[in-house]
Amino acid sequence: MFLHGTSRINDAGHLEIGGCDVTELKAEYGTPLYILDEQLVRRRCREYMEAFTASGLGFQVAYASKAFSIMAMVRLVDEEGLSLDVVSDGELYTALQAGFPAGRIHFHGNNKTPDEIEMAIDAGIGCFVVDNLVELGLLQAIAARKEATVNVLLRVTPGVEAHTHEYTSTGQTDSKFGFDIGNGAAYEAVKVAAGQPNLKLLGVHSHIGSQIFETDGFQLAVERVAGFARSVKEGLNVEFQVVNLGGGFGIRYVEGDTPLQVSEYVGAISDAVKTYFAGIYSKLPQIWVEPGRSIVGDAGTTLYTVGTQKDIPGVRKYVAVDGGMTDNPRPALYQSKYEALLANRADEAATETVSIAGKCCESGDMLIWDVELPEANSGDLLAVACTGAYNYSMASNYNRIRRPAVVFVQNGQSDLVVRRESHQDIIVNDIVPARIAKQTVAK
Numbered sequence: 001m002f003l004h005g006t007s008r009i010n011d012a013g014h015l016e017i018g019g020c021d022v023t024e025l026k027a028e029y030g031t032p033l034y035i036l037d038e039q040l041v042r043r044r045c046r047e048y049m050e051a052f053t054a055s056g057l058g059f060q061v062a063y064a065s066k067a068f069s070i071m072a073m074v075r076l077v078d079e080e081g082l083s084l085d086v087v088s089d090g091e092l093y094t095a096l097q098a099g100f101p102a103g104r105i106h107f108h109g110n111n112k113t114p115d116e117i118e119m120a121i122d123a124g125i126g127c128f129v130v131d132n133l134v135e136l137g138l139l140q141a142i143a144a145r146k147e148a149t150v151n152v153l154l155r156v157t158p159g160v161e162a163h164t165h166e167y168t169s170t171g172q173t174d175s176k177f178g179f180d181i182g183n184g185a186a187y188e189a190v191k192v193a194a195g196q197p198n199l200k201l202l203g204v205h206s207h208i209g210s211q212i213f214e215t216d217g218f219q220l221a222v223e224r225v226a227g228f229a230r231s232v233k234e235g236l237n238v239e240f241q242v243v244n245l246g247g248g249f250g251i252r253y254v255e256g257d258t259p260l261q262v263s264e265y266v267g268a269i270s271d272a273v274k275t276y277f278a279g280i281y282s283k284l285p286q287i288w289v290e291p292g293r294s295i296v297g298d299a300g301t302t303l304y305t306v307g308t309q310k311d312i313p314g315v316r317k318y319v320a321v322d323g324g325m326t327d328n329p330r331p332a333l334y335q336s337k338y339e340a341l342l343a344n345r346a347d348e349a350a351t352e353t354v355s356i357a358g359k360c361c362e363s364g365d366m367l368i369w370d371v372e373l374p375e376a377n378s379g380d381l382l383a384v385a386c387t388g389a390y391n392y393s394m395a396s397n398y399n400r401i402r403r404p405a406v407v408f409v410q411n412g413q414s415d416l417v418v419r420r421e422s423h424q425d426i427i428v429n430d431i432v433p434a435r436i437a438k439q440t441v442a443k
């Protein structure tokens with residue numbers, strides 16, 4: 001398994017992350033356990049901030065909190081000076097409760113409810129990324145009622161096909177997100193938005209997809225958005241102060257993944273902005289981005305305990321762990337690939353190829369098909385790397401499995417940032433109507 005960030009194999013042959021031996025983390029917190037390498041998250045945040053500072057452009061880097069939204073993470077990205085992208089009242093609430101400055105929060109989503117819009121206006125968030133005309137009308141009406149003026153970006157689809165999984169590709173015309181540039185919808189939306197008394201149109205937003213390794217899609221998106229900006233300037237005399245280019249920068253999950261350095265993505269984008277926006281306005285627009293996975297993905301490791309094994313001679317050996325699709329639905333959803341090692345015997349050579357099964361009552365509950373490991377026995381620890389993004393945030397209680405705890409590790413110290421769900425948590429929202437409640441018969 002590739003060792004990310006501060007991960008290393010210590011003298012005892014155990015995986016160590018942030019200076020913490022994972023066998024000790026297991027003893028203290030149990031498994032499954034999400035372990036986050038705090039130093040690596042901070043490093044990624046700084047790579048973005050430094051690369052944009054070097055570009056000379058005005059910018060904001062908004063962490064896409066959908067990747068991993070918990071209060072401690074929100075605190076961390078605030079400390080690093082990033083902004084925050086939220087897509088629901090739950091993510092917004094998390095951010096506000098964590099004390100994130102509302103003015104640096106951007107609100108996304110293709111179906112914001114009136115309640116969510118009210119909550120965000122009341123909180124004084126930095127901007128709404130408006131997805132469609134229905135939302136535009138709703139936002140104007142609510143803002144007018146509150147006598148507020150709200151900042152708005154319009155989400156546009158630039159017609160760029162990102163080279164990624166179809167479920168995580170969003171920049172093409174046939175997408176549920178945004179106003180299409182190609183069919184004129186985006187132009188009409190600018191016309192409408194610019195005429196709303198309670199909306200301040202800051203600019204546009206484009207996000208082409210996720211887990212993208214090349215820069216050409218981003219550069220093409222900048223070219224298309226710049227062409228659009230030019231036509232809007234010429235036809236409507238509207239200028240965009242902000243161009244938000246979304247997230248989507250890829251990371252290395254397994255061998256063969258070829259992500260670029262953060263500085264290479266940022267360099268390509270900022271060069272494209274300087275090229276394609278030259279001469280449209282007197283000043284280049286600010287560039288905002290929204291990385292999620294590339295901030296937190298490779299900083300996460302999930303630690304499991306091995307349970308049962310099933311060997312089907314000549315076919316396959318299954319090794320089951322105490323988690324699965326409930327803590328990591330990505331293999332089942334996207335056929336995503338992961339690497340793993342036996343974390344308590346990490347110095348031993350692999351001797352066999354096995355498949356890692358989860359504990360759900362579901363054949364598709366497989367974490368890894370075919371991974372090379374030493375022979376795993378019940379009680380061994382299995383570490384799966386690169387689970388920081390879209391794991392905890394997409395976790396479920398399927399089969400009424402309790403969601404794992406999360407710890408941050410750094411400099412030999414571990415801090416519990418999400419406690420493990422209890423059995424009581426599992427039933428906390430259940431209500432049994434009196435008419436079917438079990439009656440206790442008095443003797």
Ligand SMILES: Cc1ncc(COP(=O)(O)O)c(C=O)c1O
Binds near residue numbers: 064085389
């Ligand atoms: C609008 C928007 N912004 C940002 C992101 C974050 O993407 P990623 O985690 O790939 O950086 C997404 C998710 O794909 C998104 O839909």
Ligand SMILES: N[C@@H](CCCC[NH3+])C(=O)O
Binds near residue numbers: 168210330334
């Ligand atoms: N949830 C997806 C990516 C994010 C999509 C959000 N637009 C994944 O795990 O890869």
